[in-house]
Every structure is written in structure tokens, then in C-alpha cells.
Amino acid sequence: MSNKTTPPLRGTPSEKGNDSPSPKGWQAKPDGVVPKLRFPEFREAGEWEEKPFDELFTIGNGKDYKHLSSGDIPVYGSGGHMLSVNDYLHDGESVCIGRKGTINNPMFLTGKFWTVDTLFYTHTFNGCLPRFIYSIFQNIDWLKHNEAGGVPSLSKTNIGKIKVAVPKLKEQQKIADCLASLDERITLEAQKLDMLKTHKKGLMQQLFPSVGGVAGEA
Structure with missing residues (x-):
């Protein structure tokens, strides 16, 4: 896990004298938009x-x-990792999104994959x-772009038409690094939670007498 600290973000004032940060919404500008929350x-x-x-x-x-x-090359479907094979479809960083089935779970992949x-x-x-782009994908309600009445589906054409706002590369990198560090913390905390749940389950099995193979049941 990275030990880097994330600098504070400041709200971009929408009116003179108003510097209150807000993570939601955008300010309209003559030639574009800016977020209300921005690194100094x-x-x-x-x-x-x-x-x-x-x-x-x-x-x-x-x-x-x-x-x-x-x-040893992972194969992914819309539901996640499936198996591993001996060839790859792409080598590098990529953002993936379901074409059919699970369409609201974007993935960020690196290296060789299929x-x-x-x-x-x-x-x-x-x-x-x-x-x-992965961060943007995570912020999109993909079910609103569903094109099917049965199994949820997306098409390349309609995905390509979705408009988003993007800054210069340096600001993109700053935002991506910030959110990636939070993802690392979330993953670590989730692992800790799983360990605590396992520990609790083990304690309960030992603290209650077992009757008929079920702890605590008489």
C-alpha cells in the first residue's frame, strides 16, 4: 500500500467569496466546464x-x-475472472465494461489478458x-444506458457517444492517483473485515456447544 499523502482539495468558488468545497456538480464556462472540487x-x-x-x-x-x-494469462467476462489461457488479446492498461449481462461493473486491467x-x-x-477513464466509468450509471429489455446490454456505438469532461494530463494523473490510493485503502479494509468475520465465526464455533453439528443449537 502506498504511503503517499493526498494533498487537500479545495472547492472552486462558483460565486465571489464562496470557497465552500462541493464534490457534486459542475460550473458552466463559456468554453467548457470545471469541477467544483479541485486540487489547489x-x-x-x-x-x-x-x-x-x-x-x-x-x-x-x-x-x-x-x-x-x-x-497463465487471465480470461475475463462481464462477471469477472473466468480461467487462464496461453494467449492474450491485449497487453497493457485497459478499462473494461460489460457488453451483456453485468454492465455496471467496470474493470481496470493491466498486462496481458483475454x-x-x-x-x-x-x-x-x-x-x-x-x-x-476508469474513474469516469465508475461514476457512470451504466444501467441507464441499457439497450435491451431482457438481459442488460451495451453497444460500442452508444458507449462511444457518451460525452464526458476531461482536464489536461497532469490533472488527470493527480485525480487518478488520489482515487487509486483510496481504492487501495478500501481493499485493505475489506480484507481486514473478512479476517474479522472469519475470526468471529471461529470464536462462535468454540464458545457455543455443538448439538447435531450446529453450534448453539440444542
Whole structure:
């Protein structure tokens, strides 16, 4: 886990004399938008630029893996990791989103991996950082973009039309680093919680007498 400390963020004042930070909402500007919450060093960095996703990256289709042999390269579907094979579809950082099924659980992948038909992956990023795009994906209500009446589905065309606001690369990096450090803390705390739950379960099994194989039941 990183020991870096995150500098405080300051609210970008929407009115003169108002410096109250707010993580929600945007300020409209003549040529773009800026967030109401911003790191101090970027307070005067100008507006964020609105662009559709298809100008920021390319969306790739997953493929069938059944012709491949077992190996050490992970295969992912919209539900997560499935198995490992001996070949890869992409090598590098990528943000993935479900094409069908689980469409509201974006993933950030690095290194070599394979995705199946139910999972889109992204590549060839233009003026944006994959980690920053991942943060944007996490902030989107993907179910609102569902295109099917039955099993939830997304299409590359409609994903590509979604417009988002993006800052310069340095500010993207700052935001991505900040949120990644929080993700690390969340993961660590979740692991601690799982350990405590396991510990509690073990204690309960020892503190209550077992009758018929069920602790505490008489």
C-alpha cells in the first residue's frame, strides 16, 4: 500500500467569496466546464474539455477462447475472472465494461489478458489516461444506458457517444492517483473485515456447544 499523502482539495468558488468545497456538480464556462472540487495547483488551470468517448479511446470486442490451451494469462467476462489461457488479446492498461449481462461493473486491467464476447475492452487512448477513464466509468450509471429489455446490454456505438469532461494530463494523473490510493485503502479494509468475520465465526464455533453439528443449537 502506498504511503503517499493526498494533498487537500479545495472547492472552486462558483460565486465571489464562496470557497465552500462541493464534490457534486459542475460550473458552466463559456468554453467548457470545471469541477467544483479541485486540487489547489489546478485552480487556475482552465476549463475541462467535453469530448465523446469515441474521441478518447477505441473499444475492442472480446473473443472466444475455447481454441486456446490452459496457461497463465487471465480470461475475463462481464462477471469477472473466468480461467487462464496461453494467449492474450491485449497487453497493457485497459478499462473494461460489460457488453451483456453485468454492465455496471467496470474493470481496470493491466498486462496481458483475454476478454470474452460479453466484455468490451479499451485501448489506444488519445489525450487521456486509462486510470482516469476508469474513474469516469465508475461514476457512470451504466444501467441507464441499457439497450435491451431482457438481459442488460451495451453497444460500442452508444458507449462511444457518451460525452464526458476531461482536464489536461497532469490533472488527470493527480485525480487518478488520489482515487487509486483510496481504492487501495478500501481493499485493505475489506480484507481486514473478512479476517474479522472469519475470526468471529471461529470464536462462535468454540464458545457455543455443538448439538447435531450446529453450534448453539440444542
